[in-house]
Amino acid sequence: MIQLSQSALSEVQRIKSKSSNPAALLRVSVRQGGCADWYYTLMLDDAATSDDRVFTYEGIDVVVDPNSVPYLTGLNLDYSEDLMGGGFRFHNPNAVSSCGCGNSFSVDAAYP
Numbered sequence: 284m285i286q287l288s289q290s291a292l293s294e295v296q297r298i299k300s301k302s303s304n305p306a307a308l309l310r311v312s313v314r315q316g317g318c319a320d321w322y323y324t325l326m327l328d329d330a331a332t333s334d335d336r337v338f339t340y341e342g343i344d345v346v347v348d349p350n351s352v353p354y355l356t357g358l359n360l361d362y363s364e365d366l367m368g369g370g371f372r373f374h375n376p377n378a379v380s381s382c383g384c385g386n387s388f389s390v391d392a393a394y395p
Contacts, residue, residue, distance in 0.1 A: 285311060285347065285358045287340050291371060294362040295343050302327055308337070308344045311360070312351040317387030319380060321354060323373050353377075354390065 287295070299305050307327035314322055331337050331346045338345045347355055359374040375381075378388035 284336065284338050284352070285345055285355055285360060287343065287345070288359065288361040291360045291362040292341055292343055294369070294371070299327065299343075304329055308346045310346045310348075311355060311358070312348050313354045318382040319387040320389040322387040325371060 295309050299307055299309075304327070307329055308331060310324075310326050310328040312324045314324055316322055328346060331344075332348070334349050335346045336349070336352060338347070354377055355375070357376040361372040361374065362369065363372055364370075373381075373388070375388055377390055379391055381388045
């Protein structure tokens with residue numbers, strides 16, 4: 284479903300260790316909007332709902348709501364730092380285009 288690079292796993296573990304709930308889940312989703320139709324959201328969540336899909340990667344539970352699953356299937360989540368600072372990078376095979384910020388994307392008009 285979603286793959287996390289080693290650097291993304293390390294950053295999520297670092298963020299979780301500083302949160303009030305170190306056992307929190309990483310919620311990855313998409314929302315309509317942004318500069319290219321859809322944008323990604325990442326957040327820590329205390330619990331999954333009964334409809335969520337939960338994936339575990341090296342001790343990190345990743346939660347995806349059912350509406351986001353078609354847009355995130357095959358997503359590779361990475362983390363890197365550059366001169367502008369650090370950030371998560373989304374490599375999505377479902378995106379037909381992305382905006383310059385890398386957090387917003389478009390899919391084929393017939394999708395899903």
